[in-house]
Amino acid sequence: MSRFFKHRWxxxxxxxxxxxxxxxxxxxxxxxxxxxxxxxxxxYRALPESEPAAPRSVRAYCPEETPDYRAExxxxxxxxxxxxxxxxxxxxxxxxxxxxxxQVGPEVLMKSGLAPDTVEKGADLDGDGDPDEIxxxxxxxxxxxxxxxxxxxxxxxxxxxxxxxxxxxxxxxYVGMATENFESLRAREGxxxxxxxxxxxxxxxxxxxxxxxxxxxxxxxxxGSDHAFRDVxxxxxxxxxxxxxxxxxxxxxxxxxxxxRNTGTKFYHCHVQPQVHVMMGLQGLFIIEENRPDNWxxxxxxxxxxxxxxxxxxxxxxxxxxxxxxxxxxxxxxSMIQASNDVRTxxxxxxxxxxxxxxxxxxxxLNGLSFPFTFRESLVLTKPGERIKLRVxxxxxxxxxxxxxxHTMTVTHRDGIASPPAARVTRDVVWIAPAQRLDLExxxxxxxxxxxxxxxxxxHDHGSRAITSDGIxxxxxxxxxxxxxxxxxxxxxxTSGVSWDPFFTEAYYQRRLPVWEAYAPGWFGEAGSDGRLLxxxxxxxxxxxxxxxxxxxxxxxx
Amino acid sequence: xxxxxxxxxxxxxxxxxxxxxxxxxEHHGHRMSSDVSGMTMNENTDRLPSExxxxxxxxxxxxxxxxxxxxGRPGAMFGFSDHVFEAGPCSLVTVTLVNxxxxxxxxxxxxxxxxxxxxxxxxxxxxxxxxxSGSFIVPGDARTYLVHxxxxxxxxxxxxxxxxxxxxxxxxxxxxxxxxxxxREDYLGTGDAWAALGIxxxxxxxxxxxxxxx
Numbered sequence: 004m005s006r007f008f009k010h011r012w013x014x015x016x017x018x019x020x021x022x023x024x025x026x027x028x029x030x031x032x033x034x035x036x037x038x039x040x041x042x043x044x045x046x047y048r049a050l051p052e053s054e055p056a057a058p059r060s061v062r063a064y065c066p067e068e069t070p071d072y073r074a075e076x077x078x079x080x081x082x083x084x085x086x087x088x089x090x091x092x093x094x095x096x097x098x099x100x101x102x103x104x105x106q107v108g109p110e111v112l113m114k115s116g117l118a119p120d121t122v123e124k125g126a127d128l129d130g131d132g133d134p135d136e137i138x139x140x141x142x143x144x145x146x147x148x149x150x151x152x153x154x155x156x157x158x159x160x161x162x163x164x165x166x167x168x169x170x171x172x173x174x175x176x177y178v179g180m181a182t183e184n185f186e187s188l189r190a191r192e193g194x195x196x197x198x199x200x201x202x203x204x205x206x207x208x209x210x211x212x213x214x215x216x217x218x219x220x221x222x223x224x225x226x227g228s229d230h231a232f233r234d235v236x237x238x239x240x241x242x243x244x245x246x247x248x249x250x251x252x253x254x255x256x257x258x259x260x261x262x263x264r265n266t267g268t269k270f271y272h273c274h275v276q277p278q279v280h281v282m283m284g285l286q287g288l289f290i291i292e293e294n295r296p297d298n299w300x301x302x303x304x305x306x307x308x309x310x311x312x313x314x315x316x317x318x319x320x321x322x323x324x325x326x327x328x329x330x331x332x333x334x335x336x337x338s339m340i341q342a343s344n345d346v347r348t349x350x351x352x353x354x355x356x357x358x359x360x361x362x363x364x365x366x367x368x369l370n371g372l373s374f375p376f377t378f379r380e381s382l383v384l385t386k387p388g389e390r391i392k393l394r395v396x397x398x399x400x401x402x403x404x405x406x407x408x409x410h411t412m413t414v415t416h417r418d419g420i421a422s423p424p425a426a427r428v429t430r431d432v433v434w435i436a437p438a439q440r441l442d443l444e445x446x447x448x449x450x451x452x453x454x455x456x457x458x459x460x461x462x463h464d465h466g467s468r469a470i471t472s473d474g475i476x477x478x479x480x481x482x483x484x485x486x487x488x489x490x491x492x493x494x495x496x497x498t499s500g501v502s503w504d505p506f507f508t509e510a511y512y513q514r515r516l517p518v519w520e521a522y523a524p525g526w527f528g529e530a531g532s533d534g535r536l537l538x539x540x541x542x543x544x545x546x547x548x549x550x551x552x553x554x555x556x557x558x559x560x561x
Numbered sequence: 562x563x564x565x566x567x568x569x570x571x572x573x574x575x576x577x578x579x580x581x582x583x584x585x586x587e588h589h590g591h592r593m594s595s596d597v598s599g600m601t602m603n604e605n606t607d608r609l610p611s612e613x614x615x616x617x618x619x620x621x622x623x624x625x626x627x628x629x630x631x632x633g634r635p636g637a638m639f640g641f642s643d644h645v646f647e648a649g650p651c652s653l654v655t656v657t658l659v660n661x662x663x664x665x666x667x668x669x670x671x672x673x674x675x676x677x678x679x680x681x682x683x684x685x686x687x688x689x690x691x692x693x694s695g696s697f698i699v700p701g702d703a704r705t706y707l708v709h710x711x712x713x714x715x716x717x718x719x720x721x722x723x724x725x726x727x728x729x730x731x732x733x734x735x736x737x738x739x740x741x742x743x744x745r746e747d748y749l750g751t752g753d754a755w756a757a758l759g760i761x762x763x764x765x766x767x768x769x770x771x772x773x774x775x
Contacts, residue, residue: 119595119596120688145714151734151735152743153743178600180711214664215664216665217713218638253628255662343746344717345746347636
């Protein structure tokens with residue numbers, strides 16, 4: 004018996020130590036109240052200090068890579084309006100798309116980077132001064148894809164600081180390297196999200212050749228645009244593998260034929276496993292303009308959305324025109340092309356393991372970019388008293404409630420069909436179903452209804468998710484209607500609120516920066532740890548270990 | 562770099578002979594010759610690398626490109642008919658790229674001396690169903706050069722090759738048929754893990770029993 008208590012004093016000391024080190028803040032509330040009635044409240048103890056702000060590298064808001072793109076130009080006889088945002092579209096590419104890449108001289112073509120047969124323009128069939136035979140060649144590019152040599156994505160396209168989900172896009176044919184240069188992993192200008200908006204004229208004979216440069220089968224489905232189910236040779240022409248034709252295999256090409264009797268803002272997308280391929284980015288606006296004399300159209304609109312050479316019909320009614328293409332990204336799906344370099348594994352994960360019925364969107368883009376990069380190029384610019392046409396498509400998987408600050412929008416067309424004037428609604432939130440297109444009119448006369456005057460007025464889906472990037476706000480597809488007087492010389496809006504440094508820091512979207520640190524340093528910083536509590540827990544662990552060891556030793560001896 | 566066309570481009574029409582069909586330009590110092598069927602960049606048949614006294618020989622390479630050349634390589638989608646090429650030091654290499662697909666393909670070599678080849682590259686590009694030839698002179702030292710198609714994902718999915726000059730300086734990673742991928746999946750299912758676990762338990766138990774008997 005006495006052996007059992009051989010270490011009794013040590014055992015007792017361990018037990019006392021264990022009890023004494025137990026943190027009083029974890030005592031039951033009733034005990035704590037009882038104790039305070041005897042001893043009074045315990046002494047003041049400051050809460051842990053804020054963690055010091057981590058050093059961070061802030062990107063340039065406006066990198067000024069191509070400042071010469073912003074000016075008004077007359078290239079190859081094409082009047083290209085100024086686009087004074089930070090990063091405007093390449094005006095030589097605009098000119099080549101208007102005249103035809105087969106019609107412009109070598110210098111324009113070289114500055115556009117395009118292949119000579121990307122947009123071929125032929126005969127003027129109705130004799131009204133513009134070409135009506137249009138042949139467009141598109142390829143399929145993978146952005147932020149896998150490599151057998153590194154875990155870094157290749158052909159990089161950054162949606163927002165540090166955000167590079169895998170994407171598929173239709174692209175026009177360029178010449179040469181797909182990256183900026185051999186040392187760079189960045190995709191060259193023009194190979195980017197979203198897929199280009201295509202513009203043709205009512206009555207045009209349009210051929211679109213899809214050259215499947217990608218490693219999976221794809222098609223082109225011309226959603227809403229007038230086309231026959233079979234082409235003249237009897238081949239399927241609708242792009243739907245389960246109804247009209249076999250998909251285009253990697254390395255193959257097919258030409259789709261359209262002769263358009265209707266007008267309006269339509270859509271196009273791949274129809275192979277569309278629940279996956281459309282969401283990966285194989286979708287774009289398809290716009291059919293009214294037939295007018297001398298109507299030279301910007302056949303492709305890549306990038307920023309501003310139509311720098313609008314049609315005769317649009318110019319007659321509007322001061323500016325923008326294509327706004329909204330898409331969203333499910334990181335689970337879009338990372339699958341990065342997880343494997345084996346086409347079989349990628350095919351299996353995307354088309355069998357991935358379940359779109361359980362999908363949630365994580366990233367939201369306007370014209371391929373998320374906030375704050377939207378502010379580099381996807382702003383809607385205006386001067387007071389302008390009429391602006393917005394062609395909007397919701398390419399995401401859910402409906403969206405597009406809201407404009409300081410302005411109302413009038414819905415003139417739904418899915419390219421004009422609403423009768425009496426039925427046109429004016430709203431500050433418009434609902435857009437998936438794949439739906441709305442033509443919206445902004446009237447920036449300061450009348451208290453259409454517009455509330457100059458400023459930097461945001462526009463975004465008012466559903467809370469799409470104003471974040473994976474839940475971190477501000478992110479998503481937030482952009483703004485900006486009055487030109489608010490722009491700096493580099494095209495950056497002179498905002499007067501908080502610093503945007505955190506938003507141009509990758510760490511912010513990785514949840515590593517306190518949200519309000521930029522303007523209220525310290526107050527809302529990250530709380531440090533409670534050293535005293537930690538010490539008590541370590542002591543408890545020590546005494547508990549000692550106690551149990553002694554107890555077991557005693558039991559063995561007994 | 563290519564983004565900044567406007568600031569740095571000097572476009573030169575080098576050959577006035579057939580302007581409508583064929584354009585020759587200098588682009589960022591690259592010498593380009595292009596038409597609707599493709600493009601040749603930085604062709605060089607006479608300027609010698611500094612260490613070469615003369616052209617040592619002439620190597621003719623005919624390379625087919627397309628999906629059919631990935632057959633027999635599981636998990637790949639595009640390929641060249643050959644992925645390893647050899648040339649003697651200081652030789653003149655003429656490449657004929659035959660595009661067996663209906664889409665664009667390229668044969669692009671990197672790492673050549675920049676004083677002869679702007680950007681260090683020589684580049685052939687062919688539209689679907691076309692062929693194109695071009696020549697360049699390789700340097701005199703033993704070195705392995707990267708050859709690939711730079712279309713998005715084409716190199717990754719099989720169109721990677723190498724040119725060994727003077728026997729080369731070792732293989733590059735991930736050359737189909739020649740060298741392993743640096744990043745390789747494990748291709749194991751959950752069943753495989755259970756099998757390994759089962760064998761571990763069986764061996765352990767058998768070992769215990771045998772050791773007790775000994």
